[in-house]
Amino acid sequence: MSTDGKADGRENVKPPTVFSNLSVAFLWVNGISSANPYVAGFSPAMSLLTRIFVGLCALLMAFGIVVAYLWYDSGLPWISSPPPALAGGDLRVVQGSALAGEDSILVAFERGRDRIDIKAPTMPFSAADISAIDVLVDELPAGVRGGLYWTSSESRRLQSAPLAEAARGSRLTDLSGHPGWKGQISDLGLVFLGRQGSFAVNGLRLVPLSWQAKLESYSQGLQTFETWSQRTINSLVFPATLKDLSPTFLAAAVVLIALLIAGALVLMLKKRAGFASLALGLFVAVWVILDVRWQAVFAENFVQASRSYAGSPSEAKSIMEADGQLLQFANTLKTNILPPEPQRVFIVHDSSGHNFLRLRLQYHLLPHNIYNYKKKLMPKSVKEGDYIILLEQIPGIRFSQSEKVLRSDKRAPIPAESVYRFPFASVYRVTAEPKFARSE
Amino acid sequence: MTGLLISLILPWILGALWLSRFWSSANTATLLGYGYLFGILLITTLMRLWDFMGLEIQFWPIAGVSLVAAMLAFLVPKPAADGFSGIDPPGQQGAAQTPAAESQKILSFTNFIFAIFLVLVVVRLGAMLADNVYRPMFSWDTWMNFAPKARVWFELHEIVPYVSPRTWLAGTYPEAYTLGNSQAWDYPLTVPLVMFWTALGLDAWHDDLIKIPWVLGAAALGLGVYGQLRHFGVARHLALIFVYLLLSIPYLNVHVTLAGYADFWLAIFLCLGLLALLKWCHTHDRADLAIAIIFALFCFTIKRPGAIWGGILLVSIALAMMPRRWAIALILVMVAAPALVWTLGGIDVRIPGLGRLQLNSSGISLPYLGSQDIQFTDITKTLDLSLLRSPNWNMLWYAMPVGILIGVIWRPGRLRQFAPFFFLIASVAAFLFIFFMIPRYSSEATNQTTLNRALLHLVPAYFSLIIWWLWGKNEIASDEQSSIQKTT
DSSP states (O other), X not given: OOSSSOTTSOTTSOOOOHHHHHHHTTOOXXXXXXXXXXXXXHSOBOOHHHHHHHHHHHHHHHHHXXXXXXXXXXXXXXXXXXXXXEEGGGOEEEESEEEEOSSOEEEEXXXXXXXXXXXXXXXXXXXXXXXXXXXXXXXXXXXXXXXXXXEETTEEEEEEEEOOOOSSSEEEEEOTTOTTOOSEEEEEEEEEEOSSOEEEEEEEEEEESXXXXXXXXXXXXXXXXXXXXXXXXXXXXXXXXXXXXXXXXXXXXXXXXXXXXXXXXXXXXXXXXXXXXXXXXXXXXXXXXXXXXXXXXHHHHHHHHHHHHTTOOGGGOOSSHHHXXXXXXXXXXXIIISOSSOOEEEEEESOOSSOHHHHHHHHHHTTXXXXXXXXXXOTTTOOTTOEEEEESOOTXXXXXXXXXXXXXXXXXXXXXXXXXXXXXXXXXXXXXXXXXXXXX | OHHHHHXXXXXXXXXXXXXXXXXXXXXXXXXXXXXXXXXXXXXXXHHHHHHHTTOOOOHHHHHHHHHHHHHHGGGSXXXXXXXXXXXXXXXXXXXXXXXXXXXHHHHHHHXXXXXXXXXXXXXXXXXXXXXXXXXXXXXXXXXXXXXXXXXXXXXXXXXOOBOOHHHHHHTSSTTOBOXXXXXXXXXXXXXXXXXXXXXXXXXXXXXXXXXXXXXXXXXXXXXXXXXXXXXXXXXXXXXXXXXXXXXXXXXXXXXXXXXXXXXXXXXXXXXXXXXXXXXXXXXXXXXXHHHHHHHHHHHTTTOTHHHHHHHHHHHHHHHHHSXXXXXXXXXXHHHHXXXXXHHTTOEEEEETTTEEEEEETTEEEETTTEEEEOOOXXXXXXXXXXXXXXXXXXXXXXXXXXHHHHHHHHOGGGGGXXXXXXXXXXXXXXXXXXXXXXXXXXXXXXXXXXXXXXXXXXXXXXXXXXXXXXXXXXXXXXXHHHHXXXXX
């Protein structure tokens, strides 16, 4: 480059300004020549390897800076001495059936009981020294939830916290933010709520307060994959252990810092062209990393779906346990009770708003013509030949076998015959239009 | 299974063939992407016509008519392709500045990147398809609002009317049905018709397989966006990266996987309609304009909010077609009029044939959309949680404001083409008004019921607009060029 700007024919162009340098920063891989040829000629494009190298360095440095900042902000020691541990055999089952081993204890729900209580040996410790409890337990049966409980010198009330979600053997439950985790902790125990199933409890680890423990807890949270529910279509959520520091926010912070570092490196290298592709590459790389976790969530839910539904005929897939019973009931009705052509059906259920049972039953009964809103009988609206389904117990409605009428308080009785009974529903056919219906 | 395959492929064939006859400026990816949606539009319209004529809706007759209609497209002479076929713009000046060896390395690397992201996109679509095949209809509104209609129509082979619960009880229309959700009986019909069509192809009601069109919609969105970005001069590997970013948005994936809601279809039609408008700004090709208008209108038939977003898109299209002075004047009127009305105490009138028009401190009432109270509710914490801290959108909402800022600083010239930016600003303003000022929606936002779903309608469109703003290379047709094109 000529120092006087003349020898290479750029004597009529202006020297670069901050703005023009900013513009150059957005030159692309495939190249758009800058409007200012002086600037374009001054700054050759970064080689591909340089871009990759600078990007990786920036990303790693940014990640390190963020982790270091979070550690500094937490005030925690980086690492502490190995935590005390209790084997499964050290635990005592207070309620529930148990088969004790040396390293683990196999527990199961007793008949008619929906709770398993396990106590740890008495060994008081300060909450200030322990940040988390790692509960080593096998995968819990479906429908079983677990929790920790303890007593604290700071409060007379029994404190509790749900176990961290995890599919595999370790449930590192972070208690450092729990309002009841204060003072001297004693009477530590585990409780499992459910109806049936057995599983092995392999022990407890008291995890001291340290940055390593925090990272471990966070890492476990990242590997815990949310099971989709009816709320998923409205919004996705991270596991509770990640709520204090959203991975999305963390990733965005890393990208921002990496961009600043990359910008500084690029200025040092004096090779500004190609920065835009570098910036895009950084952003996309971190996006892909976040996406890997999302793909794992996706895969986990797909595996669950395939396990639940593989081999089931499309017509018989229910979306949860209660739905299976509704489906069975509806199919029985449609096959054996209701005529093949669509009938008017009134579903009566003691609920308001969008109730899963009544709405799902309505869906399963299609193409019959369903009215599904009331908690009471509707003598003014029913006609001979209509069907009425009483779903679950409904206060004030009863069927008189002797009179062959359906009665509800203060309303005209509806002549009907009972056509089908199911554990949670009864079905009637209207045999005549209710009397005095028009005069009411 | 043959019927299912035909029901899935036929819209593609029908739509793409007809579009190829009239849309000379569209590249292959664009034709395929828009073709599927255009085909869905045609087939659902055909089903309605079929029912209107009193004919029983059966699969093979409609499929046959559709196939004949597709074949008729060959009778229309295919126009010669013009210069806007999506190839990279001439004069790779950046490459001229880099040594040949480095250029070769970059080319190999970009091909490698293209391959990687193509795999990622295909794997994503495949995963969503596989999940849909196994999982039955899962999401609440699907089996409460949309699928019941489709199922009844399938079983009865006619589009039976749905009425309100009160009307049903009155017995005025003995053949009519009603839904379990008292507000959903008059929802637009497109989504149930899509399910109905797929069930016809299956010749059975399969809770799982009738959701497959949602996956095809995602593929169509990817193809349409890719094709349009290529037209705008975005390099192929970059265009594919952007398609990956769009299709990998977790919340979008949820709506394709837990399929059945109308939100995703509205998002697709709105996005591709806006892209057609952007393309028209480049080419002034009447076909682009027609596609934009058709897609904007079709939004009305998908979901009620489609009337708002589709309406804003139609206004944007109108602004783009007007001389600049008129457009600016119209924008000023649209901004000033409500402000003036509000200042003067509001308005509350009945428009014959349309309904009530109200805008005052008591509430807002718009024809077709109904009435709502007005009261400010602060939902910024909810926005922060949903947009910035949850897994819903990856880092999208961090990047979009930055992208807009960069666009304003680096490419302010694009703002001269204000129609698409009018869409951006007007839809953002409408969104903020709805969720901050209408208590019903504020509470739904707070309990995370509708906020993300409303954003889903707009995100693909916003995303595409920002990509066009920052990466689009092809110059917008100037007024002089457009008048030359009109006279030739």
